[in-house]
Amino acid sequence: MAEPATDFIRQQIDRDLAKPDGSREVITRFPPEPNGYLHIGHAKSICLNFGIAEEYGGHAYLRFDDTNPLAESDEYVEAIERDVAWLGFDVSGRVTFASGYFEALYECALELIRKGKAFVCSLSQAEIRATRGTLTEPGTNSPYRDRTADENQDLFARMRASEFPDGTHVLRARIDMASPNLNMRDPVLYRIRHAAHHNVGEAWVIYPTYDFTHCICDALENITHSLCTLEFEDHRPLYDWVLDNLSLNARPQQIEFSRLGLEHTVMSKRLLQRLVDEGVVDGWDDPRLPTLAGLRRRGVTPGAIRDFCRRAGVTKQDNQLEVELLEFCVRSDLEDSTPRALGVVKPLKVRLTNHPGSEETLEAPWHQRRPEMGTRRLPFGPELYIDRDDFTFSPPPKWKRLSPGAHVRLRYAYIIRCDEVVTGADGEISELRCAYLPDSRSGSDTSGVKPAGVIHWVAAHAAEPVQLRLYDRLFRVRNPKGGSLIDDVNPASLVTASGFLEPAAATGGKTHFQFERVGYFHRDPVLHRTFNRIASLRDSWRPATAPKCA
RNA sequence: UGGGGUGUCGCCAAGCGGUAAGGCACCGGGUUUUGAUCCCGGCAUACGCAGGUUCGAAUCCUGCCACCCCAGCCA
Numbered sequence: 001m002a003e004p005a006t007d008f009i010r011q012q013i014d015r016d017l018a019k020p021d022g023s024r025e026v027i028t029r030f031p032p033e034p035n036g037y038l039h040i041g042h043a044k045s046i047c048l049n050f051g052i053a054e055e056y057g058g059h060a061y062l063r064f065d066d067t068n069p070l071a072e073s074d075e076y077v078e079a080i081e082r083d084v085a086w087l088g089f090d091v092s093g094r095v096t097f098a099s100g101y102f103e104a105l106y107e108c109a110l111e112l113i114r115k116g117k118a119f120v121c122s123l124s125q126a127e128i129r130a131t132r133g134t135l136t137e138p139g140t141n142s143p144y145r146d147r148t149a150d151e152n153q154d155l156f157a158r159m160r161a162s163e164f165p166d167g168t169h170v171l172r173a174r175i176d177m178a179s180p181n182l183n184m185r186d187p188v189l190y191r192i193r194h195a196a197h198h199n200v201g202e203a204w205v206i207y208p209t210y211d212f213t214h215c216i217c218d219a220l221e222n223i224t225h226s227l228c229t230l231e232f233e234d235h236r237p238l239y240d241w242v243l244d245n246l247s248l249n250a251r252p253q254q255i256e257f258s259r260l261g262l263e264h265t266v267m268s269k270r271l272l273q274r275l276v277d278e279g280v281v282d283g284w285d286d287p288r289l290p291t292l293a294g295l296r297r298r299g300v301t302p303g304a305i306r307d308f309c310r311r312a313g314v315t316k317q318d319n320q321l322e323v324e325l326l327e328f329c330v331r332s333d334l335e336d337s338t339p340r341a342l343g344v345v346k347p348l349k350v351r352l353t354n355h356p357g358s359e360e361t362l363e364a365p366w367h368q369r370r371p372e373m374g375t376r377r378l379p380f381g382p383e384l385y386i387d388r389d390d391f392t393f394s395p396p397p398k399w400k401r402l403s404p405g406a407h408v409r410l411r412y413a414y415i416i417r418c419d420e421v422v423t424g425a426d427g428e429i430s431e432l433r434c435a436y437l438p439d440s441r442s443g444s445d446t447s448g449v450k451p452a453g454v455i456h457w458v459a460a461h462a463a464e465p466v467q468l469r470l471y472d473r474l475f476r477v478r479n480p481k482g483g484s485l486i487d488d489v490n491p492a493s494l495v496t497a498s499g500f501l502e503p504a505a506a507t508g509g510k511t512h513f514q515f516e517r518v519g520y521f522h523r524d525p526v527l528h529r530t531f532n533r534i535a536s537l538r539d540s541w542r543p544a545t546a547p548k549c550a
Numbered sequence: 551u552g553g554g555g556u557g558u559c560g561c562c563a564a565g566c567g568g569u570a571a572g573g574c575a576c577c578g579g580g581u582u583u584u585g586a587u588c589c590c591g592g593c594a595u596a597c598g599c600a601g602g603u604u605c606g607a608a609u610c611c612u613g614c615c616a617c618c619c620c621a622g623c624c625a
Contacts, residue, residue, distance in 0.1 A: 006564085033625050068624060125623055132621055136552045139621090170623050180553040182621050191623035210625050234554055234620050256555090258618095263561085311573060313563055315556090318618055322561045325574050335587060369587080400585060409583055442583065454583045516584045541585040 005051070007314035009255055013056065013225060016253075026058035027224050030084070031065045031098075031214070034076035034198070036269045038083045040290045040305060040326075044260040047309040048227055050089040061221055062091040066099045067213050069197035077198070083292040088302045098213050099199045101220055105208045106160065108216055108246050109171055109190060113152045117245045118189060119145055120155040121172045128170075131177075132185055138178035139185045145174060159192055162205045166192050173212075175241060183238045187211055215239040218252040226254045230316060260312055261320035264473035264490075265290045266480055274482075280489055281474070287532050288474040288493050298471060299512055299522020299534035300326075304333040323473055330535045334512060334520045339366035339373055341505035342411060342456045343515035343531075345468055345497050347385040349431045349460070352416065354438075355382035359461060362442070364412040376504035379462035380413055385500050387518075390455040391432060393421070396543040400453030402432070409451040411516060415440035456516050464506030467530040468521070470495040501531070 016022050028049040032042065053060035062084055066072045084091055098105075112118035121128070121144045133139030147155070152171075159169055171190035179185055189212040194205050218226045226239075233256045243251060259267070266272060267290060275281045275289070284291055287298035295305065308329040312321055359381045366373040386402070395403040402408045402418050409415045420433035440447035476490040505513055511523045512534075519536040 031625090035625080065625065071624075128623075129621075134552085134621060138552095167623070172623095182553080185621085188623050193623085207623090209623075214625085230555070231619055232625090236554090258556085311562075313573095315563075317556060317563090319562065322574070325562070328574060331586090340584080368584085398585090411583065445583090451583085453585075456584075514584085514586085517586070518584090537584075537586050539585070 005310055005314075007257075008316070009048070009225070009227060009257060009314055010052065010055075012255060013052065016224070017056075023224055025222075025224060026053060026056035027060070027222055028053050028058070028227060029061040029063045029218065029221060029223050031063045031217075031228075032080055033065045033068070033072060034074075034080060035068075035071040036076060036273075037284045038080055038292045039267055039272070040262065040292065040295065040308075041260045041267045042083075043087060043292065043305050044309045044312065044314075045227070045229070046084055046087055046089060047306055048257070048314060050084075052225070052227075058224070059094060060089075061094045061096050061223075063096045063217060063221070064098065064199075065210070065214065065217075066097055066197070066199055067207050067210060069193055069195040069207060073198050079293070083296075086292065086296060086302055087305065096217075096221065097199050098208075098217050099197060101213075101217055102200065102204055102208070104220060105213060105216055108242075108248075109156065109208070109212070110153065111246055112173070112189075112242075113156060113171075114149055115245060116149055117174050118152070118171055119147050119174050120152050120159070120169050121145070121186075121188075122169050125167060128188070132182065133177070135182070141177050142172070142186065145186070156190075159190070159206050160204070162194070164192055166194055168192065171206075173238075173241070175238075181234055181237055183211065183235050184241070187238060211235055211238050212242060215242045215252070215254075216246070216248065218254075219243060219246075219248040219250040222250045223252040226252045228254060228256055229259045230256050232256055256316065257314050258316050258318055260309070261318065262290060262326070263320050263322050263478045264475045264480070265323075266475070266485070271480075271482060271485060274485060275474075278486065280486065287469070287471050297522075297525060298532050299520065300330055301333050301337075301512075304329040307333060320479065327535045330520065331538070334514065334534070336367075336370065338512045338514050338520060339505075339510055340364075340368070340516050341502055341513045342378070342458055343466070343468070343499060343501040343505070343513075343518060343521070344385045344387050344456065344458050344463075345470075345499045345515075345518060346388040347458075347498075347500055348388040348391060348429065350384045350386050350416070350457070351431060351433050352382050352384070352436045353419065353433050354435045357382050359459075362413055376502075378412055378502060378504070379459040381459045381461045383460035384410070384457045385460055385463055386410075386432075386455055386457045388429075391418070391429070400541075401455055402452075407437075407449055407451040409440070409442070409454045410436075410457045411454050412442050413457070414438070414442070415445070415447060415449050415451045456518070458500045458502050462503050463500035464503050465529065466499055466501045466506060467527070468497040468499045468533065469524070469530060470497060470533045 030046050030049045050060045121142045131140045170188045172186045175184045177185045190206045193207050236254050239254050285293035285297045362378040363375050364378045365375050390401040407417045415437045416434040418434050422431040424430040437447045474493045475488045477488045480488045513521050520534040521531040524530040
């Protein structure tokens, strides 16, 4: 399964390592801003950075890019650390903060000032915007652009010393207001923010911007390959400019790859926030969300997510993966590892008319092909529940379930024959009266009867009532957009059913199951007696008369 | 309409001048006490389009087209 990944980034690293004078080590970093929850798109970056570090015998940092005190909090740093660890990557001893480098960053700013490469600009935010130019027109120089190094040094020190209110001055790089790359038009390096920072408190009132911070932190941590997403391509010249004008000894290189896109969901923080705020979902860990917290609660395993990211690949192409690929990864990870159980989603009562009435206990393996997983006791009795979908009055050709007069095997138990259908006043089928074949017990069947198929069931006297949360894609459209976000929500993204589960699975500590013939389920970590459907089983059954539509 | 990117099967994705890997999906068939799993087989004369170079081009050149990103004191 674990084919060695090879992609343009790893190929680049191979080339770098092959250079005679090049570095022998590979150091990477995953640099989230602690201003929200991680989602499966971040998982791609995490797998890439930590995966590469591991493969090349290097190491990776989890670095919090916390340069904007207004957006960040400890709640998020804790959630992010937990999510990365849950995904299966060891970050102990390698968790860092951009804010931990504030003093070094300040020294770097001073160096640029001394070299005449940065200046304190006293234009207002609106003035800076107005003089930046446009996509097609160059900007104009700030009137403060030619302040002397001494003047700049003095002003910058006073900015730090809290002498000025927010917005009055910024430190800018002195590059080129006519550059076709807007990021090079004297970008802001530091701004004044009288705000408490989650990590350093009130120690600072000036905060460095992303462009100034990121490259320097990379260099300070001796990052060799700084992997980020495509929207930063335009920032690479600035990343390089800052490092080229500083006397740091490390020289990391930035390489960009495309974000992971997934159909029928949204990944942007803004849109996810709306779903949470407007109550479309129940919180950041709603099992329908692509957040790692949501996927975890749904029951998706870290292994499945890692496999998904590996299969998705790493390129520079925009992409939108089908949810089918994720589901495939979920099923293939759970198939061998998960115990089986009998659970009924839409119960239909079955009375065994010839049953003596005594209760019986059968034994069934937790997993047919994995005897080492052991067995469980399976109560059997005169009244059972089966799924309503497993019975029909008028069976289509090749129907392998129950119908009037037909024989069907109850999984791990006996063969039954449907003799009578009891219909309630409302016309709904209320009960089936069946005969069971006492000599047909699973494993010691001497009845000679060939049943039409096998169905799942639960003995009524021992059935544990459970809530089954059947999750489906959150949006009915492939690529939901902000404009019609709420309208595009799939009204059936969550269907709750009151079903029954066999006692050995309902109690006990097992968390993940395959409910046979139904799907993979996860015991909800907070709601009592509730199981979340992680993924249904593949179903290639299609009545000949009614073709399944896509 | 400036700059930076990307275009190979429905969705991903190999390919790096020598004659289109693989996965998912889909379609057949086999095994099966889960219509699951598993196993076999099928699935791009064709690489955005048009020219050109070459014995030979998805790979090189030229032009065009489409899509994505950029005008935060966000990251």
